[in-house]
Amino acid sequence: METGPVLIVEPAPHSRTAAIGAWIRSGSADEPAELAGITHLLEHLLLRRCGHRSSEQIAELIDALGGALDAFTTREACAITAHVPADRQSEALGLILAALFEPTLLAEDVRLEQKVVDAEFDLVQDSPVEVAAERALEACWGEHPLARPVLGNRERVSRLRSDELQRFHRERFGLERLLLVLVSPTPPEAIDALASLPHVLQPTPPHACPAWRHGILVEERDGLEQIYANLVLPGLASADDEAMTLAVLHQLLGGGASSRLFRELRDRLGLVYEVESATYSTSTAGLLEVTFSCPARQSGKCWDAVLGVLDRVAAGGITDREVVLAKQAIGSGLVLGAEGADALMEAHAGEFLARGVRFDVARLREELEQVTPERVRALGRRLIDLSILSGAVCGPHGTLLVPASLTRRVA
Numbered sequence: 001m002e003t004g005p006v007l008i009v010e011p012a013p014h015s016r017t018a019a020i021g022a023w024i025r026s027g028s029a030d031e032p033a034e035l036a037g038i039t040h041l042l043e044h045l046l047l048r049r050c051g052h053r054s055s056e057q058i059a060e061l062i063d064a065l066g067g068a069l070d071a072f073t074t075r076e077a078c079a080i081t082a083h084v085p086a087d088r089q090s091e092a093l094g095l096i097l098a099a100l101f102e103p104t105l106l107a108e109d110v111r112l113e114q115k116v117v118d119a120e121f122d123l124v125q126d127s128p129v130e131v132a133a134e135r136a137l138e139a140c141w142g143e144h145p146l147a148r149p150v151l152g153n154r155e156r157v158s159r160l161r162s163d164e165l166q167r168f169h170r171e172r173f174g175l176e177r178l179l180l181v182l183v184s185p186t187p188p189e190a191i192d193a194l195a196s197l198p199h200v201l202q203p204t205p206p207h208a209c210p211a212w213r214h215g216i217l218v219e220e221r222d223g224l225e226q227i228y229a230n231l232v233l234p235g236l237a238s239a240d241d242e243a244m245t246l247a248v249l250h251q252l253l254g255g256g257a258s259s260r261l262f263r264e265l266r267d268r269l270g271l272v273y274e275v276e277s278a279t280y281s282t283s284t285a286g287l288l289e290v291t292f293s294c295p296a297r298q299s300g301k302c303w304d305a306v307l308g309v310l311d312r313v314a315a316g317g318i319t320d321r322e323v324v325l326a327k328q329a330i331g332s333g334l335v336l337g338a339e340g341a342d343a344l345m346e347a348h349a350g351e352f353l354a355r356g357v358r359f360d361v362a363r364l365r366e367e368l369e370q371v372t373p374e375r376v377r378a379l380g381r382r383l384i385d386l387s388i389l390s391g392a393v394c395g396p397h398g399t400l401l402v403p404a405s406l407t408r409r410v411a
Helices: 038-046 055-064 086-101 107-125 128-141 154-159 162-172 189-196 243-254 260-268 296-314 320-336 341-355 361-369 373-383
Strands: 006-011 017-024 069-073 078-085 178-184 215-220 226-234 274-281 286-295 390-395 408-410
Touching: 006 341, 017 086, 017 341, 038 069, 038 078, 038 107, 038 154, 038 162, 055 086, 069 086, 078 086, 078 341, 086 178, 086 189, 107 128, 107 154, 107 162, 128 215, 128 226, 128 286, 128 390, 178 189, 178 341, 226 296, 243 260, 243 274, 243 286, 243 296, 243 320, 243 361, 243 373, 260 274, 260 286, 260 296, 286 296, 296 373, 320 361, 320 373
Parallel strands: 006 178, 215 390, 215 408
Antiparallel strands: 017 078, 017 178, 069 078, 226 286, 226 390, 274 286
16 A cells, blocks of 8 residues: 655664665565566565666675665565665665666576575475465465465466566556665765655555464475474454554463463473464454474374463463563563664564554553553453464374364365
8 A cells, every 4th residue: 555655764873873774565465366476586686786786786785885785575565674884874775775666677687586586485395384384374364465475476486577577666666655764873865866766657455354264274294203383363453453462462472481382381391392472463464373393292282282371361361460571571672672773773664564653662662551461361362262273284294283173174
């Protein structure tokens, strides 16, 4: 959705570094199905050739700036960020804007990056953690665009041509979709260049809310010693009024060393090395996730423990002390998350992309203070319903990958 170009400038007068980030508010979920993966492939090409620079000149400039420059694609955005010495911020901003708005998309470079992306597909498929994460979205949201992998469809990506990428770039990468965040001692001169940036040719319609599907997708693999589970329940959209309450619920459920899941499965039972919860929010829907891996021989005990924790939280068994500890952890995280130019840049971008506002520690602390144990317990009862549990599991053959009490679907 276009809201016009947005510029967020945060003065950091005592910093010796500057952080610069530019987000185009169009990601993999905004692609037509027949072009699934085109935004990610385009992201790979943005910093190969742009403006008047060759790939060698760009590589040399990135190293000269300190190497802290990153390009990435999400389901709702494509971005380039940089953390550089303050006296070189104009060079970094100039490179970022040239990459986003003036890339040179040569056929030879497209073919080369298609090979790189093909290797990335293999990396994901070789990781049972990544497979479980991708399949969990497929399990709960089906064929909705928000459930598609950011990498897209391997076969379609391999067939994309330079002219298709050029047309897609003209239609999607424009001033109306730009979010530019600068955390710096002094504003860089290159801001003046914003007025000359191109406009987009095609509006992006808002995403429809995905319909929920329950059931666990199962993928059995040879050569694995552990099961890898990614369980999901309905969460909240990014701008929901109860977003901070959900953050507290997640923190006490599996967000830290004192959380229910960590204390039960690792500290008390010794069943796992890793277990945690997470939240994932988009503009229209969200997820509450629980992820764990455990030795196949202990999968039955692990499932009983995970489902037991979820069942007790769903029944309202959250103590006031748990809420207090979770709020303390989040409050400390708000301070630490804004320490340093790069962290503050990410915080501003995250808040604007989620809720359309600047990052403000005081406002967020006030929202956190208003979260009560009663609100957390009510949200837990509302969201945690094991009868609609969805997700995915990857593990060895002949293992208890899904208990009989849960709906199993073959991946």
